[in-house]
Amino acid sequence: MLDPVRHDDDEEAIDREEAGGDALRRPKQAGTVMARLGGGRIDSGLVTLDEAAADAVSRVHPVAGTMKLSLAEADGHVLAEAQVAPLDLPPFVNSAVDGYAIRFADLAADGATSLPVLGRTMAGEAPAVLGQGAWRIFTGAQIPEGADTIVMQEDVVVEDGKVVLPAGVKRGANLRLAGEDVGRGDEVLPAGRRLRPQDLGLLASLGLAEVTVHRRPRVALFSTGDELTEPGAALGPAAIYDANRVMLRAMLARAGAEVVDLGILRDEAAGLERRLCEAAVDCDLVLTSGGVSVGEADHVRDAVLACGALDLWRVAIKPGKPIAVGSVAGTPFVGLPGNPVAVFVGFAFVARPLLARLAGETYVPPAALPVRLGFAHARKPGRREFLRVSLERDADGILARRHPGEGAGSLASLAQSDGLVVLAEDVAQVAEGDSAPFLPYAELF
Numbered sequence: 001m002l003d004p005v006r007h008d009d010d011e012e013a014i015d016r017e018e019a020g021g022d023a024l025r026r027p028k029q030a031g032t033v034m035a036r037l038g039g040g041r042i043d044s045g046l047v048t049l050d051e052a053a054a055d056a057v058s059r060v061h062p063v064a065g066t067m068k069l070s071l072a073e074a075d076g077h078v079l080a081e082a083q084v085a086p087l088d089l090p091p092f093v094n095s096a097v098d099g100y101a102i103r104f105a106d107l108a109a110d111g112a113t114s115l116p117v118l119g120r121t122m123a124g125e126a127p128a129v130l131g132q133g134a135w136r137i138f139t140g141a142q143i144p145e146g147a148d149t150i151v152m153q154e155d156v157v158v159e160d161g162k163v164v165l166p167a168g169v170k171r172g173a174n175l176r177l178a179g180e181d182v183g184r185g186d187e188v189l190p191a192g193r194r195l196r197p198q199d200l201g202l203l204a205s206l207g208l209a210e211v212t213v214h215r216r217p218r219v220a221l222f223s224t225g226d227e228l229t230e231p232g233a234a235l236g237p238a239a240i241y242d243a244n245r246v247m248l249r250a251m252l253a254r255a256g257a258e259v260v261d262l263g264i265l266r267d268e269a270a271g272l273e274r275r276l277c278e279a280a281v282d283c284d285l286v287l288t289s290g291g292v293s294v295g296e297a298d299h300v301r302d303a304v305l306a307c308g309a310l311d312l313w314r315v316a317i318k319p320g321k322p323i324a325v326g327s328v329a330g331t332p333f334v335g336l337p338g339n340p341v342a343v344f345v346g347f348a349f350v351a352r353p354l355l356a357r358l359a360g361e362t363y364v365p366p367a368a369l370p371v372r373l374g375f376a377h378a379r380k381p382g383r384r385e386f387l388r389v390s391l392e393r394d395a396d397g398i399l400a401r402r403h404p405g406e407g408a409g410s411l412a413s414l415a416q417s418d419g420l421v422v423l424a425e426d427v428a429q430v431a432e433g434d435s436a437p438f439l440p441y442a443e444l445f
Helices: 008-018 030-037 049-058 197-205 244-254 269-282 300-307 340-358 411-415
Strands: 066-070 099-102 113-121 134-137 149-152 157-159 162-165 187-189 210-214 218-224 258-265 285-289 308-314 322-328 331-336 369-373 384-394 397-402 419-423 435-440
Touching (some): 049 308, 049 322, 049 340, 099 113, 099 162, 187 197, 218 244, 218 269, 244 258, 244 285, 244 340, 269 322, 285 340, 300 308, 300 322, 300 331, 322 340, 331 340, 340 411
Parallel strands (some): 369 397
Antiparallel strands (some): 066 210, 099 134, 113 162, 157 162, 308 322, 369 435, 384 397, 384 419, 419 435
């Protein structure tokens, strides 16, 4: 049976849950809030996720400054310059196997061929000159001058200083040609590439020892809320531990940011405004969680408006609708909701592309793969919804099971699942056995 659809009269409760409970403090006053935010694209409706991400990215530019790093230091940094091969790869013709180098013309037209073994070359040794005969050669070794074919050692018989080669050998077999992988002058890595281990291996194989990369963006990170306590400290009455900042710090680091952790901001308007403005001076992005809903203690939005601007505020996603994007004292600002799952989703799909732009990275959105659903779900269309699922194998292949913890505050549902099933804005329901797009967490971070 399909899950019951949440109707319009449930929307307020959903919004309160996704904002981290902030909206419980005071009923919504959407008209007043929108008037204070001004015109532009913000109105009583919602901005689609694609529009929000594109709009956020369009408002920022790569940070200034580059530096040279050794390959040992460069993993995860973003290339500032395209990398061009200074040599061919492989740099010379070499053997792809252990075997015998020959001249194809020396093979008999029919049947096996017996040739004397004239010598041997191992990888790293200087090449020889091949006469009429065969030359023992090992994988990676430069082939002798005159040779044009390699026969695998498993296919021959060696006897009395001679090697018997089978019929049917193909000309050019088992050769790695000079430049067949990379040609001298080829662009091997583009500017904007976030370097991965395999990229560094390629650069090393070309003899490059260092690269020029963009400076990493400095991100000022805050949590907000009087109820928050640092992990490790004693909990006071009605207090909770600050999990969002720990999670965001790790996500920022994986996205290549330099994190400036400024702790917990209390729900006090003047202090918030001062701390936000101070953070904007030395950082390239200010990132907060909590305080962007419409409750009496939700002062982050007001603090941003006092020293900057908000360009968008409400995004058509679930969870995570109240996401604020704007600037503080000229520095880009992103304010995420208070609930951890909403923080996770908002960062992955709005803050992450913006951060990539700041870093000079050519951002490629994560690729979703189809997965078979092991559950049914019905809902009110209009927002892109992200469902936490775990993958399991059954007789028909891979199946996605929905995590039982559906709340936007359930960190366990994130830690105990494998990724997100994505339901597009116009999808009203899915049935068990349907196919839906799946994003593994590894693709997001």
